[in-house]
Amino acid sequence: MRCDVLAVGTELLLGQIIDSNSAWMGEQLAAHGIDSLLQVKVGDNVGRIVAQLERLLVDADAVIICGGLGPTHDDLTRDAIAAVMDTRLEPDEAVAEVIREMFASRGRRMPDNNLRQAMVPVGARIIPQTRGTAPGLICPVTIDGPEGPEERIVFAVPGVPHEMRDMFERAILPELQLRSGEPWVIASRTLRTWGESESGLNERLDAVIAELDDVGNPTLAFLASGWEGLKVRLTAKATDLRACDVLLDEWEQRVRNEVGDVVFGVEQGGDPVTMESVVLDLLRSRGWSLGLAESVTGGLVGARITGVPGASEVFRGSIVSYATEVKQSVLDVPPGPVVSEAAALAMAHGARRVLAADVGLALTGVAGPTEQDGQPVGTLCIGLVWPDGELTQTVRLPGQREQMRQFSVITSLDLLRRTLA
């Protein structure tokens, strides 16, 4: 089974947006045993979209077109597909109704051009929209093969990543797996780690990796993912999911034997296991509430934590004390350098008191561009107070302003995790 990708959008060719969608789809397709041998970027031009689509359909069983489904004059994917299907576009009343309701629910008038998104090539099926206004399309195409007509399938999805991913997982992947009829299934399990470099992990896992290279199944890959952690992904291939799990169980244990100390979560399908979700679960299991005091991160820790549904059971709030006077007036931080373990500890006590929380976690540091209190850019001081103890830690983090701030979030939450565990 081969499924190529056609990314549509002049902004992609102009480099104003980097096409990460086709890479994501390529990874998903590979993980499910489907080849993706060509991925093409083309601009908002019907003639060129049609030409590329027809070319890809010669060798590929399926093609996913990503982008160009919006309501505006330069959204031309629907027209191109209709041309390749040699059919016409017709309005789909059900789709139009969904779009009207979407605007109505926001109390906004719907500009008429939104109905362009309800135009569907005759013979195509809809992938219902759940997040945006444009539905996806599943379009059967017949091409002239060397030995007569051949069946192909074209999928169209919006270029907005979360809409694309939703439709890919909900409709495209199942359809492709159904058609591929592959005898075996593939399952991936990801161990999320924090506290060890990629090369360090690689070194500690040398023997395991060498063994995996011999057996060939499962495979192991490292994925550096910023403040999502450094991921170690095991991918197993077998005749059914249970057999995959047996393999994954065995090798997850092998990996844990070497680097278990830095593993904070495990994912296999389902929701991502983020550092903040792990910390919230640990706090919930202890019946402890959390209060934050943030300076260098400006609210980023609270923002991440409240990104997890149900955080309100545990999370009280955060005192973002960016100005020194606020640290002193609201959190009772004593005079002195504010980038210090003493200040961080005082902030943690202040957060615990002001927010009436069981646990107080505080961050103060230097994100740059310039040093502060004689501390270099990258310095992070963490203060942590819980019902039966307290501690502080100073670390030096790499990266520019935003990366340093993001690493500060996961590093401080990891300290809390290790303390609770």
Add this chain to the structure above:
Amino acid sequence: MRCDVLAVGTELLLGQIIDSNSAWMGEQLAAHGIDSLLQVKVGDNVGRIVAQLERLLVDADAVIICGGLGPTHDDLTRDAIAAVMDTRLEPDEAVAEVIREMFASRGRRMPDNNLRQAMVPVGARIIPQTRGTAPGLICPVTIDGPEGPEERIVFAVPGVPHEMRDMFERAILPELQLRSGEPWVIASRTLRTWGESESGLNERLDAVIAELDDVGNPTLAFLASGWEGLKVRLTAKATDLRACDVLLDEWEQRVRNEVGDVVFGVEQGGDPVTMESVVLDLLRSRGWSLGLAESVTGGLVGARITGVPGASEVFRGSIVSYATEVKQSVLDVPPGPVVSEAAALAMAHGARRVLAADVGLALTGVAGPTEQDGQPVGTLCIGLVWPDGELTQTVRLPGQREQMRQFSVITSLDLLRRTLA
């Protein structure tokens, strides 16, 4: 002049690496008036590389192949180019010597396979390597056109971004400009907007777009960019940058005449003009400080604001009052529904008082998954207090939890912007 791009590497198709090289090249080419109409990713397979290269050379005057120049068995770009040139590879002693010296200078033994990088198609010129071990290639190709043979040019550069960029600027761009002999340059100007849907903007700009379609220069495109705002990009082509600016000035004004009310910033090269940077500049110009009270966003507004270097001159801090008791105890919010304009206003007053700020901005709402205080998911109540006034606003925002929270950030900051402006 048209120059397409062929990115080589199976890891690109598998999504292990995102191809940002072709986007960078596309931006550079456009900035110099050279079209790049197709950008293709292909794996490490000679047959497919050759097939794609030959296809691209039909319509493009030049093709840049990026990647596959390394020393290992799966670096096949040289072989593919030789096949397309219908010639053979010969060792280049000068290149080999440079590679040997590079290893010697690092006191390292040179694995023999490095000499593969000294193999050059007969008839090709070298782009000397200054950073890596693999040189780039400039390869004249003759293809069979409809009216007989036609001249094309193929450039090959390593996939390592800094090596690619160095060779692109040093050798490829000058060669392309020489060959294109085109006298004109291209400049883009982006207007960032908030408060109108993409389809709404499109409708309000119908007449302008129709006129632009006639004149053909500048071009106009919409880029929906989440909480970065909805971008309207004008791209002008002229004999020099000043002439571009004249065109852009004229049409920016035409666009502003129609939708100026929702434009919050303008970019033309240089740093991005984000909503938070605009708001910080407005506050700075008034000498006013800012204090926040966040609930639904959990700290996201403060995090965005403190992402701007120099925010500390204006930003005092944020009271992230996620728990209802914190709203009451820290911000003196009276009992009653917390997702309401009354609560938002009380929070704004509380933030202003507790943080000793001139301006207090507060957000309370429902990000989901379930409704709250009888308010549906997507509800955002904003409270704003400044030295000579106060106001509240309730809006309904689209999207899932994270998108709703992000839209809450830019929507509340836009209300502050409009109030200050």
